[in-house]
Amino acid sequence: MGFYDxxxxxxAFISVASAALMxxxxxxxxxxxxxxxxxxxxxxxxxxxxxxxxxIVQIMIYVGxxxxxxxxxxxxxxxxxxxxxxxxxxxxxxxxxxxxxIFIIFFRVINKTVWPxxxxxxxFNPTVEKIGTLLMTDYLIPFEIVSVLLLIALxxxxxxxxxxxxx
Amino acid sequence: xxxxxASVLIxxxxxxxxxxFNFLLSRFIQPRNPTPLKVSTYECGEIAEGDSWxxxxxxxxxxxxxxxxxxxxxxxxxxWAVVFKNLGVFSFIEMMVFVFMLLVGLAYVWAKGDxxxxxxxxxxxxxxx
Amino acid sequence: xxxxxxxxxxxQTFPDKIPDTILTILLMLAGAVGITVLAALLALVGVYLxxxxxxxxxxxxxxxxxxxxxxxxxxxxxxxxxxxEDIVPxxxxxxxxxxxxxxxxxxxxAAFVVLPFSKTLVLSKLNVGIFYVVAISSFVVIGIILAxxxxxxxxxxxxxxxxxxxxxxxxxxxxxxxxxxIMAVGSLNLGDIVEFQNGGILHxxxxxxxxxxxxxxxxxxxxxxxxxNRAPFDLPEAESEIIAGFHTEYSGMKWxxxxxxxxxxxxxxxxxxSTLFLGGWSSPFGNFLNYGIFSIFWLFVKSFSLxxxxxxxxxTLPRVRVDQLMYTSWKVLTPFAFLCMIGVGFYMxx
Numbered sequence: 111m112g113f114y115d116x117x118x119x120x121x122a123f124i125s126v127a128s129a130a131l132m133x134x135x136x137x138x139x140x141x142x143x144x145x146x147x148x149x150x151x152x153x154x155x156x157x158x159x160x161x162x163x164x165x166i167v168q169i170m171i172y173v174g175x176x177x178x179x180x181x182x183x184x185x186x187x188x189x190x191x192x193x194x195x196x197x198x199x200x201x202x203x204x205x206x207x208x209x210x211x212i213f214i215i216f217f218r219v220i221n222k223t224v225w226p227x228x229x230x231x232x233x234f235n236p237t238v239e240k241i242g243t244l245l246m247t248d249y250l251i252p253f254e255i256v257s258v259l260l261l262i263a264l265x266x267x268x269x270x271x272x273x274x275x276x277x
Numbered sequence: 278x279x280x281x282x283a284s285v286l287i288x289x290x291x292x293x294x295x296x297x298f299n300f301l302l303s304r305f306i307q308p309r310n311p312t313p314l315k316v317s318t319y320e321c322g323e324i325a326e327g328d329s330w331x332x333x334x335x336x337x338x339x340x341x342x343x344x345x346x347x348x349x350x351x352x353x354x355x356x357w358a359v360v361f362k363n364l365g366v367f368s369f370i371e372m373m374v375f376v377f378m379l380l381v382g383l384a385y386v387w388a389k390g391d392x393x394x395x396x397x398x399x400x401x402x403x404x405x406x
Numbered sequence: 407x408x409x410x411x412x413x414x415x416x417x418q419t420f421p422d423k424i425p426d427t428i429l430t431i432l433l434m435l436a437g438a439v440g441i442t443v444l445a446a447l448l449a450l451v452g453v454y455l456x457x458x459x460x461x462x463x464x465x466x467x468x469x470x471x472x473x474x475x476x477x478x479x480x481x482x483x484x485x486x487x488x489x490x491e492d493i494v495p496x497x498x499x500x501x502x503x504x505x506x507x508x509x510x511x512x513x514x515x516a517a518f519v520v521l522p523f524s525k526t527l528v529l530s531k532l533n534v535g536i537f538y539v540v541a542i543s544s545f546v547v548i549g550i551i552l553a554x555x556x557x558x559x560x561x562x563x564x565x566x567x568x569x570x571x572x573x574x575x576x577x578x579x580x581x582x583x584x585x586x587x588i589m590a591v592g593s594l595n596l597g598d599i600v601e602f603q604n605g606g607i608l609h610x611x612x613x614x615x616x617x618x619x620x621x622x623x624x625x626x627x628x629x630x631x632x633x634x635n636r637a638p639f640d641l642p643e644a645e646s647e648i649i650a651g652f653h654t655e656y657s658g659m660k661w662x663x664x665x666x667x668x669x670x671x672x673x674x675x676x677x678x679x680s681t682l683f684l685g686g687w688s689s690p691f692g693n694f695l696n697y698g699i700f701s702i703f704w705l706f707v708k709s710f711s712l713x714x715x716x717x718x719x720x721x722t723l724p725r726v727r728v729d730q731l732m733y734t735s736w737k738v739l740t741p742f743a744f745l746c747m748i749g750v751g752f753y754m755x756x
Contacts, residue, residue: 113427114279117286139502139555146548157282166534166541167352174544175345178574181551182337185567234278236533238594242356246368254371256353257378264346264382268391271339284434284530285538288519291438292512296663299488300504303659307491316496337571340732344574347740351581354747355537358588362754369751380744383736392736394729 118158125151138184142177149173160234163241339391350379437529441518449669450480452713459714460721490658495557498655502556507656507663509549514667517542517674522597524687524701535596536588539678540581543633546671547573550652553664557655566652568641568728573633575735580629582743583622586750587682590614600686607690612683615753618746623683625743630675631716632735634668638723639731672716673709680708 125148132144149172156165245253357372386392454469454477461468469476494503520535522528532538547570554566588594590611591602603609612623632639653664680686685708687701695704726734 117283139499139552143502143505143552154286157279160278162278162282162532162534163356163537166537170537170541170544171345171348171352173548174541174574174577175341175348178544178547178551178570179338179341179345181548181555182341182567182570185551185555185563186334186337236278238356238359238534238537242358242360243364245353245356246360246364246371250371253353254374257350257375260346260349261378261382264343264379265385267342268339268386268389271335271342272389272391278533280430281530281532283431284437285516285519285532287431287434288438288441288529289512289516291435292442292515293508295442296508296511299659299663300492303488303490303492306489307658310491311493313496315493337567340571340575343736344578347578351578351585354582354585355588355594358585359592359594361589361751362592366755369755373748373751376744376748383740387737392732394732 114158118155121151121154121158123151124148125155139181142181142184145180146173146177149177160237162236163238336394343386343392346382347379350375434529438519441529442515445515445518445670445673446666448673449666450484452669452672453480453483453665455713456717456720459717463718463721484662487658487662492658492660493655495559495655497558499556499558502552503655504660506549506553506556507660507667509552510546511663511667513542513545513549514671514674516545518670520596521674521677522600522681522686523705524698525597527702528597531595531597534594536584536599536678536682537594539674540577540584543573543577546667553656554652557652559655562652562654565654569635569652572635572639572641572731572735575732576629576632576639576739579625579735579739579743580633582740582747583626583629584682585747586615586619586622587611589747589750589754590619596681596686600681600688603685604688604696606688606692607685609688610683610685610690615750618749618753619683621742622746622750623679625739625746626683627679627712627715629735629739630679631719632731634671634675634716636672636716636720638719638726640720641725641728641731672713676709676712676716677705679712680705684708 128144128147128151130144132141132148135141135144149168153165153168156162156168353375354372357368361368361372457479458468458476469479472479472482494500517539519530520528520532520538550573551566551570554562554564554569557563587599591599593599599611603611612619653661656664685704687705689696689700689704
């Protein structure tokens with residue numbers, strides 16, 4: 111499947127390059143743009159894995175919700191009192207050591223795991239009905255707990271924001 | 278199914294190329310004369326001072342937050358709506374419990390005034406010179 | 407593999423010379439070109455219609471000189487914009503200033519790919535059709551925020567943020583009102599939704615579960631008007647208040663792209679509303695004239711009627727204040743949308 115691999119490498123490149131832009135850029139808004147394209151790349155990879163509903167959800171929630179929230183937060187607070195906030199790196203040597211250690215741990219774990227490899231699947235079925243049915247039958251309790259979780263998140267965040275507003 | 282998404286990808290790529298082509302075309306046939314006045318920031322004839330930043334206004338953030346919570350709820354509502362016809366009363370009750378939780382959230386945020394945007398206040402007469 | 411009848415014919419004409427996948431890609435590209443050109447043409451027609459309709463509503467004539475009754479006016483304007491200088495403010499962020507129109511235009515046009523123009527004429531039969539359209543409109547918000555930021559102008563930034571806050575607030579009622587359609591049909595595919603409504607005006611989804619679907623249609627239409635930043639919800643673009651909002655510092659072709667995107671979005675909303683609630687390409691007379699070229703005709707008749715209503719509302723109603731805007735979305739439209747959904751649920755069970 112030549113084209114499948116080609117598209118996969120394209121989206122993989124987009125995701126990694128954007129993530130690199132996000133991490134290494136000094137300008138916070140450029141990092142946000144990098145994040146935008148990283149989300150887009152991941153959504154493409156979800157499509158290649160036959161998770162069509164999940165890809166659209168990725169765009170809707172991450173790009174439409176979380177990135178908007180991030181951008182609002184950054185833009186509203188990037189200059190407090192006229193002084194620009196900067197993103198830079200401090201303490202490079204300890205950071206390298208800790209990050210390197212974590213990388214080695216992850217590398218070993220990923221190497222030792224037995225991943226069930228899917229063959230480039232012949233059964234690209236639409237997934238929305240299956241997700242709907244499963245949510246209502248097998249995964250009902252997690253589903254209802256999600257609603258409680260969302261309620262807690264809303265109340266908590268509104269409370270914190272209200273304290274800011276009153277001050 | 279992948280064929281349909283491939284159509285989408287090709288379409289997005291083409292639209293990017295279309296916009297790029299238009300910009301390039303314009304770049305070749307437009308005059309280029311940047312004078313200091315033309316490239317200054319526009320403020321209806323006033324001279325703009327200082328950098329552009331706006332007062333921190335938490336209302337924007339609260340609205341985006343409330344939107345995010347309800348967006349996640351909508352993501353759960355869509356698959357349910359697709360299978361609703363086939364699954365009957367019990368699924369309806371389950372979803373009503375879900376929706377009820379979030380309506381409680383909406384009512385809380387409403388009652389505590391987090392959804393308010395400032396109303397214009399009347400300026401009392403003695404504040405004018 | 408082939409998704410149109412035309413595909414099958416072309417596949418049979420070029421049997422062995424070109425490999426299958428290349429041919430499919432070329433056909434998709436041809437479809438992409440067609441739809442982009444169509445969207446651009448629709449936007450041009452929309453601008454002309456707006457000027458003429460607003461003119462007649464204000465008891466004047468509108469464009470009359472260029473071509474017969476000013477028909478070629480928009481084309482002349484588009485050519486003029488191509489020749490205008492692209493002034494980028496010295497204080498602006500050049501890369502983001504260039505990126506924003508790309509994001510706004512691509513995201514708006516990308517939703518056209520799933521629209522069914524007739525039983526066989528649809529570029530992409532995505533199974534998550536309508537959900538994809540909803541998700542793509544969230545992409546546009548990012549473009550608007552970046553445009554407002556990149557101009558490095560207080561008014562652009564404020565306009566962009568207000569525009570984004572408005573779009574984001576009205577997305578909830580718009581998405582909720584779509585749910586009643588999906589509950590009735592049981593599929594997210596736009597082709598299936600239109601097939602469900604095939605068979606005459608009484609089968610249209612706007613009459614099902616009366617009156618909840620009707621209320622849902624009104625909520626969807628109102629919320630979409632606000633998402634388009636059109637009057638009476640056009641505070642972020644209000645000329646008398648913050649100049650032109652997020653596209654203040656854009657000139658020439660970049661501004662034209664924003665403008666094109668706005669009018670294409672207007673058409674998109676009209677076509678989606680007709681597809682979901684008014685029967686899409688199906689004829690209102692049952693099986694009379696329900697095939698081929700007439701399907702496209704019916705779809706355009708319904709969409710243009712909705713566009714006329716959009717323009718009518720713009721030139722009749724006064725602008726809404728920003729707190730009234732937020733009040734409308736969160737305290738009126740969202741509760742009513744939830745009510746419709748619950749009502750339709752009860753209707754369908756009992």
